[in-house]
Amino acid sequence: MSEVRLQAETRTEFGKGGARRTRRAGKVxxxxxxxxxxxxxxxxxxxxxxxxxxxxxxxxxxxxxxxxAEQLVIPKSIQRHAIKGTYDHVDLLAVRRGEKITVDVPVVVHGDVVAGALLAQDATTVSVNAEATHVPSEITVDVTGREIGTQITAGQLDLPSGVELVTDAETLVIAISEAPTELDLEPEEGAAPAEAEAGEQASEDTLGEGEEATAETPAE
Structure with a gap:
């Protein structure tokens, strides 16, 4: 995994006001x-x-x-600004070399399934247990040429050496089904006329109610 060195500073201001001033100073x-x-x-x-x-x-x-001093950490929770995309706040987990930790790792799909197939990814991350200095940045799945009806569970993912799956092995990650055709997307025959008839009936009912109300209104 990647390792990056950063210069950090102890923060003495807390609360929303302190956090805003920290961000205005170009820091997270x-x-x-x-x-x-x-x-x-x-x-x-x-x-x-x-x-x-x-x-x-x-x-x-x-x-x-x-x-x-040096402190080894990995991000535990990251909050981003909904519009700007900047980082508002980060929770960091202190770790030691050789220590095992449990983290969520993204599942990234590569390749194209067979023609006429539709891929659905049910799980975008899986939880794994790994050494803090060897946490994979992602777990890749190659779906090239996979047939309709294929299902890939968490237990079938190819994990790096030393990485153990924590997520239930039966958790569905990827499912490949038949893509809908134009015929599937077309409305059923007779559906449109039925809707039109219902609309006409609603108009007649509304008109009848209006005429009845007018008849009950006394003349000035």
Missing amino acids: PAVIYGHGDEPRHISLPAREFTAAIRHGGANVLLTLDLDG
Whole structure:
């Protein structure tokens, strides 16, 4: 997996106001959890952190230079701005080399199924247990030439050496079915006239109600 070194700073301002000021300064508010220690509030350089996630994925291993010491962490939860796409806040998990952790890893599909088939991906991530320094950035599935009726479960995924599946092995990840044809998408014969007839009947009923109401209204 990718490993990136970042310069981090201890954060002394908390709450929404403090977080806004941190972001205005070009940094991302973050909190480090793990190993039974008290949470540590820090800030990360926004540009470098964004680049780390872009190139290393959501499970990128980060070595933080923090208060004269090194701290190894991986992102645990990332909050992004709904419109701008910038990072609003990050929860980080403190890890040690050789330590095993459980994380969610994206499942990425490659290749094309046979003509006339439709691929549905039911699970976009699976949980795995792996050494903190060897967490895969993604798990790939090649569906090239896969036939209609094919189903791929979590237990059938090809995991890297040393990585153990935590998700239930029977969890459906990918299903390949027959793609709908133009005939399947066309309305059933007679459906349109029936709708038109229903619309005409509704208009007649409405008109009748209007005429009856007018008849009951006394003349001025």
